[in-house]
Amino acid sequence: MTNHAINTTGARLRRWIALAALALGSAAASHGAVPEAPAAVQVPGYFRMHLGSFDVTALYDGHVDLDAALLGGAARPTIDAALAGAFQGRAMPLQTAVNGYLVRTGTHLILVDTGTAKLFGDHLGFLLKNLQAAGHAPADIDTVLLTHLHPDHAGGLLTADGRMAFPNAQVFVPKADADYWLSRAAAAAAPQDKQALFGMARDAVAPYLAAGRLTLFAPGAALREGVRALPAPGHTPGHTAYLFSSATQRLLVWGDIVHNAAVQFPHPEVSIEFDADQARAIATRRALLGEAASNRWWVAGAHLPFPGLGRIGSGSDGGYRWVPVEYGPVHERP
Amino acid sequence: MTNHAINTTGARLRRWIALAALALGSAAASHGAVPEAPAAVQVPGYFRMHLGSFDVTALYDGHVDLDAALLGGAARPTIDAALAGAFQGRAMPLQTAVNGYLVRTGTHLILVDTGTAKLFGDHLGFLLKNLQAAGHAPADIDTVLLTHLHPDHAGGLLTADGRMAFPNAQVFVPKADADYWLSRAAAAAAPQDKQALFGMARDAVAPYLAAGRLTLFAPGAALREGVRALPAPGHTPGHTAYLFSSATQRLLVWGDIVHNAAVQFPHPEVSIEFDADQARAIATRRALLGEAASNRWWVAGAHLPFPGLGRIGSGSDGGYRWVPVEYGPVHERP
Numbered sequence: 198m199t200n201h202a203i204n205t206t207g208a209r210l211r212r213w214i215a216l217a218a219l220a221l222g223s224a225a226a227s228h229g230a231v232p233e234a235p236a237a238v239q240v241p242g243y244f245r246m247h248l249g250s251f252d253v254t255a256l257y258d259g260h261v262d263l264d265a266a267l268l269g270g271a272a273r274p275t276i277d278a279a280l281a282g283a284f285q286g287r288a289m290p291l292q293t294a295v296n297g298y299l300v301r302t303g304t305h306l307i308l309v310d311t312g313t314a315k316l317f318g319d320h321l322g323f324l325l326k327n328l329q330a331a332g333h334a335p336a337d338i339d340t341v342l343l344t345h346l347h348p349d350h351a352g353g354l355l356t357a358d359g360r361m362a363f364p365n366a367q368v369f370v371p372k373a374d375a376d377y378w379l380s381r382a383a384a385a386a387a388p389q390d391k392q393a394l395f396g397m398a399r400d401a402v403a404p405y406l407a408a409g410r411l412t413l414f415a416p417g418a419a420l421r422e423g424v425r426a427l428p429a430p431g432h433t434p435g436h437t438a439y440l441f442s443s444a445t446q447r448l449l450v451w452g453d454i455v456h457n458a459a460v461q462f463p464h465p466e467v468s469i470e471f472d473a474d475q476a477r478a479i480a481t482r483r484a485l486l487g488e489a490a491s492n493r494w495w496v497a498g499a500h501l502p503f504p505g506l507g508r509i510g511s512g513s514d515g516g517y518r519w520v521p522v523e524y525g526p527v528h529e530r531p
Numbered sequence: 532m533t534n535h536a537i538n539t540t541g542a543r544l545r546r547w548i549a550l551a552a553l554a555l556g557s558a559a560a561s562h563g564a565v566p567e568a569p570a571a572v573q574v575p576g577y578f579r580m581h582l583g584s585f586d587v588t589a590l591y592d593g594h595v596d597l598d599a600a601l602l603g604g605a606a607r608p609t610i611d612a613a614l615a616g617a618f619q620g621r622a623m624p625l626q627t628a629v630n631g632y633l634v635r636t637g638t639h640l641i642l643v644d645t646g647t648a649k650l651f652g653d654h655l656g657f658l659l660k661n662l663q664a665a666g667h668a669p670a671d672i673d674t675v676l677l678t679h680l681h682p683d684h685a686g687g688l689l690t691a692d693g694r695m696a697f698p699n700a701q702v703f704v705p706k707a708d709a710d711y712w713l714s715r716a717a718a719a720a721a722p723q724d725k726q727a728l729f730g731m732a733r734d735a736v737a738p739y740l741a742a743g744r745l746t747l748f749a750p751g752a753a754l755r756e757g758v759r760a761l762p763a764p765g766h767t768p769g770h771t772a773y774l775f776s777s778a779t780q781r782l783l784v785w786g787d788i789v790h791n792a793a794v795q796f797p798h799p800e801v802s803i804e805f806d807a808d809q810a811r812a813i814a815t816r817r818a819l820l821g822e823a824a825s826n827r828w829w830v831a832g833a834h835l836p837f838p839g840l841g842r843i844g845s846g847s848d849g850g851y852r853w854v855p856v857e858y859g860p861v862h863e864r865p
Contacts, residue, residue, distance in 0.1 A: 206814035209762075238666065239861040240577050260859055282844050283854055284827070292857060320860070332572065480540035493618070503858040510616050520617055521855070523626055524837040525594055526654070527573040 241330035242323060244504035245527045248495065249443025251423070252527075254299040254331050255497065255504030258312030258353065259321035262290030267470040268460055270479065276460055276467060283459035291457055295349050296505045297324050298450050298497045299333065300441055305421050306333070307340040309439055309450045310499055311353030311362065316397060324353050325362060340421060341368045344452025345433040346378040346398040347471075350499065354401040361404045368405045369420055371428070372413040374435030375402075429454065429485060431478025432471065438485060440494075448495040448506075454482050456500045462486075462509070463516035486517050495522075575664035576657060578838035579861045582829065583777025585757070586861075588633040588665050589831065589838030592646030592687065593655035596624030601804040602794055604813065610794055610801060617793035625791055629683050630839045631658050632784050632831045633667065634775055639755050640667070641674040643773055643784045644833055645687030645696065650731060658687050659696060674755055675702045678786025679767040680712040680732040681805075684833065688735040695738045702739045703754055705762070706747040708769030709736075763788065763819060765812025766805065772819060774828075782829040782840075788816050790834045796820075796843070797850035820851050829856075 242257025265287045268276055280286050297310040312324030325335060341363055343351055356362050377383050379402070384395035405411040414420060416428040416437075429438040429451065438451040455461045456469045465482045472478035489496050490509040498505045507521040576591025599621045602610050614620050631644040646658030659669060675697055677685055690696045711717050713736070718729035739745040748754060750762040750771075763772040763785065772785040789795045790803045799816045806812035823830050824843040832839045841855040 206811075206818045209818075239579050239859070240665075241574055242858070243574050245573050257858065282852070284842050284844075292859060294858070331574075477540075484540045508618050510618075518616070524576070524591065524628070525573070525626060 242327040242503060243331035244506065244522075244524075245331070246495075246506060246522060247527060248300075248441060248448050249446040250303065251441060251443040251448075252301040253441075253448060253497070253506070254301075254333075255506055256297045256299060256308075256312070256324050256327045256331065257503045258295040258297060258324040258327075258349070260295060261293050261317060261320065261349070263293045263456070263469075265291055268457060268467050269470070270467045270475065271460075271464050275464060279460040279463055280457075285457075285459055293456060293500050294503045294505060295321055296497070296499050296501070296503055297353070299328065299331070299338070300424075300448075300450075302421065302423050302441075302443070305340050306338050307342060307421060307424065308338050308363065308366070309342045309497075310344055310350040310452065311341060313349040314352040314355055314362075315357065316348045316352040321349070322353070335363050336365050338363045338366045341366045342420065342424070342426075342439055342450075343368065343370050343374075344429075344438065344450070344499065345436040346370065346374045346401070347433065347453070348394060348397040348401070350452070351398060351401040354405065359400075359404070361408070361410075366405075367410050367412055368402065369412050369414055369426075370402065371426070371435035371437040372415050373428075373430070374433055374437075375413045377434045427485075429481045431474050431476075431481045433473055436481075446495065447492065448497060449485065449489055450497040451485055451489075452499050454485055455498055458498075458501050458519050462519045463512050463514075465516065490517060576661040576837060577665035578840065578856075578858075579665070580829075580840060580856060581861060582634075582775060582782050583780040584637065585775060585777040585782075586635040587775075587782060587831070587840070588635075588667075589840055590631045590633060590642075590646070590658050590661045590665065591837045592629040592631060592658040592661075592683070594629060595627050595651060595654065595683070597627045597790070597803075599625055602791060602801050603804070604801045604809065605794075605798050609798060613794040613797055614791075619791075619793055627790060627834050628837045628839060629655055630831070630833050630835070630837055631687070633662065633665070633672070634758075634782075634784075636755065636757050636775075636777070639674050640672050641676060641755060641758065642672050642697070642700070643676045643831075644678055644684040644786065645675060647683040648686040648689055648696075649691065650682045650686040655683070656687070669697050670699050672697045672700045675700045676754065676758070676760075676773055676784075677702065677704050677708075678763075678772065678784070678833065679770045680704065680708045680735070681767065681787070682728060682731040682735070684786070685732060685735040688739065693734075693738070695742070695744075700739075701744050701746055702736065703746045703748055703760075704736065705760070705769035705771040706749050707762075707764070708767050708771070709747045711768045761819075763815045765808050765810075765815045767807055770815075780829065781826065782831060783819065783823055784831040785819055785823075786833050788819055789832055792832075792835050792853045796853045797846050797848075799850065824851060 244255040246253050297312050300307045313321040315322045378398035384392055402411055423442050425440040427438045427440055429436050432453045438449055441448040461467050465486055468475040468478050507519055510518040510520050512518045578589040580587050631646050634641045647655040649656045712732035718726055736745055757776050759774040761772045761774055763770050766787045772783055775782040795801050799820055800813055802809040802812050824845055841853055844852040844854055846852045
């Protein structure tokens with residue numbers, strides 16, 4: 198194919214675009230009314246895949262709009278170029294998903310992170326609705342694993358009237374996160390604008406604690422068969438990723454390792470203002486990206502574009518690429 | 532963050548992975564049976580977005596498994612590297628979606644391409660089911676636009692018993708495609724292994740032709756308000772893309788311009804065996820990619836990973852990048 202042929206095709210195409218625009222002026226538009234539609238209702242926010250003999254279901258809680266100014270750690274033109282490449286930018290908020298993940302092993306039904314309930318407004322708090330759309334009742338869940346105690350991960354532990362949303366679940370919290378977020382001394386020492394977060398964390402776990410359903414675990418503890426807790430500190434003191442293993446497949450449910458896929462995969466050195474210890478968060482991000490990429494693990498990210506399931510390829514200059522899972526049928530188990 | 536700190540974090544992470552594996556040996560796994568689940572059923576195959584005042588709904592028909600050997604036009608290592616970057620390769624078939632697109636304008640309910648029905652087996656033919664899951668009845672559709680007459684685009688015109696699947700629709704077919712695929716002379720002149728395709732095309736349009744519901748259009752014709760037909764020949768003689776316009780937004784429903792996103796966005800010079808006139812298909816692909824990228828049009832692709840909606844960024848060496856739409860809520864119209 199010569200350049201001439203390509204240019205000719207391009208010129209012909211542009212001529213057709215112009216022609217079609219002219220012709221439209223004379224198009225009859227006298228068709229009757231379109232039947233009232235089901236309106237613009239989106240498909241339910243769940244997505245299922247197999248992982249060996251496990252079933253994994255991504256659950257959409259909603260989204261938050263973040264300001265690009267929260268991202269730092271690289272030159273502003275570097276960040277802006279990465280955003281622009283994904284049709285994002287500073288002129289609009291960054292649409293940032295909040296996802297939870299349900300894993301059905303042979304013996305347990307495990308939810309990793311619970312969403313936000315209505316703590317941050319009406320754009321969030323749909324995890325329970327999507328869980329039910331996926332065919333599960335909250336009472337079926339026997340295990341809740343929290344990556345950390347921020348309100349968009351722990352808030353969904355409670356119903357609107359403050360009861361346990363998962364009445365039959367044992368809730369597992371990394372001890373280092375509990376030591377920090379459940380401590381009144383830590384709350385008192387925190388900046389004024391962060392203090393509400395401590396109260397939200399205490400409230401979220403309170404009924405489980407009272408019912409003897411709260412387990413604090415130290416790094417390396419065995420929680421459930423086929424699940425390993427990997428300390429991933431930096432975002433919060435006890436931030437933890439969970440590695441699920443079935444047959445030859447692995448899924449790393451990594452919580453808040455990445456908040457903006459467009460920027461942080463190619464530039465893992467970029468952190469977000471919410472990362473409490475940025476240097477540590479960056480080191481953890483690089484370490485987990487490297488492990489996930491080299492081992493070809495599946496990854497599930499709480500703030501990756503829903504369903505937030507995919508794999509990680511190597512990019513240029515020490516960066517990485519996000520390769521999202523492809524939609525397709527999921528077959529019934531024999 | 533120093534390299535030392537990063538390496539230390541990586542080493543610590545690997546130690547935890549090893550520790551957790553050891554600890555698992557002693558984990559109790561005596562939990563009772565998990566409640567019978569809704570099994571591994573996938574979320575319905577539709578996806579909705581707004582385009583100005585139009586509503587666009589992607590509809591999943593299913594997928595075909597393609598052999599990477601069908602791709603040509605670049606060196607094999609180039610193709611293999613692009614596949615590997617997307618966790619695809621020659622050892623497994625390429626999962627290739629088949630999508631249709633429903634557009635609700637102010638005055639029309641328009642379906643672009645109809646899927647495959649059961650012509651190619653049980654992995655396909657779910658477009659009607661997903662249309663209904665999205666809240667629409669086939670009888671509501673007043674306009675069907677076909678990008679071309681291949682069976683995975685026109686097959687869904689018929690129900691299983693050979694009646695019109697869209698009994699109230701006018702069906703629009705590019706004249707150059709009709710001239711070819713509905714011609715008995717062209718069928719007789721075609722290779723033996725392609726002859727079935729002609730029969731499938733004739734069968735698909737037959738009841739619409741008999742009912743006076745088939746319109747053949749020439750390039751540049753005005754079809755419906757807000758829709759332009761753009762000739763995009765090469766894949767078939769009359770292959771046509773449809774450009775939808777509402778307010779400042781544009782959506783190009785481009786049919787079979789790309790069959791494998793991982794390879795053909797970075798390498799538009801790669802064609803697939805199904806492209807009848809490969810040089811022309813490549814020129815058309817380059818021209819449409821260029822227009823869509825420079826005008827920031829939304830694109831909908833019949834064989835892009837479902838929902839197949841997204842935008843196109845510029846890549847390296849004259850190539851392009853696919854930026855899929857992000858899942859999110861779609862608000863009711865006021």
